[in-house]
Amino acid sequence: MKITILGTGTSQGVPVIACDCMVCLSSNPKDNRLRSSVMIEVDDLNLVIDTGPDFRQQMLREKVDKVDSILFTHHHKDHVAGMDDIRAFNHKWKADMPIYCTKQTSEALKLEFPYIFSGFNYPGIPKVGINVIENKPFNIQGTIIKPIEVLHYKLPVLGFRIKNFVYLTDVSEISEKEKEKLKGADLIILDALRKKAHISHFNLEQALALLDELKPKQALLTHISHFMGLHDKVNNELPKHINLAYDGQSVTLNE
Ligand SMILES: [Zn+2]
Numbered sequence: 001m002k003i004t005i006l007g008t009g010t011s012q013g014v015p016v017i018a019c020d021c022m023v024c025l026s027s028n029p030k031d032n033r034l035r036s037s038v039m040i041e042v043d044d045l046n047l048v049i050d051t052g053p054d055f056r057q058q059m060l061r062e063k064v065d066k067v068d069s070i071l072f073t074h075h076h077k078d079h080v081a082g083m084d085d086i087r088a089f090n091h092k093w094k095a096d097m098p099i100y101c102t103k104q105t106s107e108a109l110k111l112e113f114p115y116i117f118s119g120f121n122y123p124g125i126p127k128v129g130i131n132v133i134e135n136k137p138f139n140i141q142g143t144i145i146k147p148i149e150v151l152h153y154k155l156p157v158l159g160f161r162i163k164n165f166v167y168l169t170d171v172s173e174i175s176e177k178e179k180e181k182l183k184g185a186d187l188i189i190l191d192a193l194r195k196k197a198h199i200s201h202f203n204l205e206q207a208l209a210l211l212d213e214l215k216p217k218q219a220l221l222t223h224i225s226h227f228m229g230l231h232d233k234v235n236n237e238l239p240k241h242i243n244l245a246y247d248g249q250s251v252t253l254n255e
Pocket residue numbers: 010011076078079170223
């Protein structure tokens with residue numbers, strides 16, 4: 001299984017427009033963060049979690065030829081805004097794009113992209129097939145995916161476990177029951193917005209505390225704001241098996 005990190009930035013991305021802080025002006029490419037998303041190559045599938053505003057750029061950068069399905073964590077703009085660009089895959093593969101999301105997310109997508117769901121088949125619009133999922137395991141062509149339901153302030157958000165990999169972004173609270181699903185993972189990619197507390201995201205301290213409890217072999221932190229500080233400096237302060245993720249990073253896991 002190969003995980004490619006498409007983006008690691010918070011909703012505004014880094015650099016932030018018109019910001020002249022040290023992080024936004026940094027010349028280290030690891031301080032440039034597109035909106036958070038990952039791609040997972042597993043079995044014969046290529047899955048993408050979330051299509052934020054940078055989806056097009058991410059697909060081009062990683063030279064992605066085919067996406068088999070898209071999973072959505074939740075409907076916030078920084079996770080869905082790029083969905084229109086799945087059209088390229090519709091054209092290339094002459095097939096609808098299957099998407100997997102909760103009922104709440106699907107309703108938000110219908111409001112966000114009314115032209116996709118109007119029933120009027122205007123030439124050139126994205127073609128998607130929605131699969132409504134709940135907080136129970138489902139499979140895509142035999143590959144089992146386990147949702148993990150957490151809270152993002154008051155909004156229920158899904159994380160996903162696929163074999164020994166967990167992706168969990170936009171989280172500020174996780175129940176003991178859902179925590180069980182994260183145990184024994186080889187790699188956890190987890191939300192850590194910044195050092196200061198935030199109402200709807202784990203800060204660095206909360207993310208590290210959860211990882212200390214779960215003890216995955218390896219963890220990467222994502223959905224990072226410019227307030228986190230410089231990548232290299234913050235990364236050096238972390239335990240050995242935990243790192244700040246960076247855009248374009250890839251990790252291969254033995255299943
Ligand atoms: Zn977000």
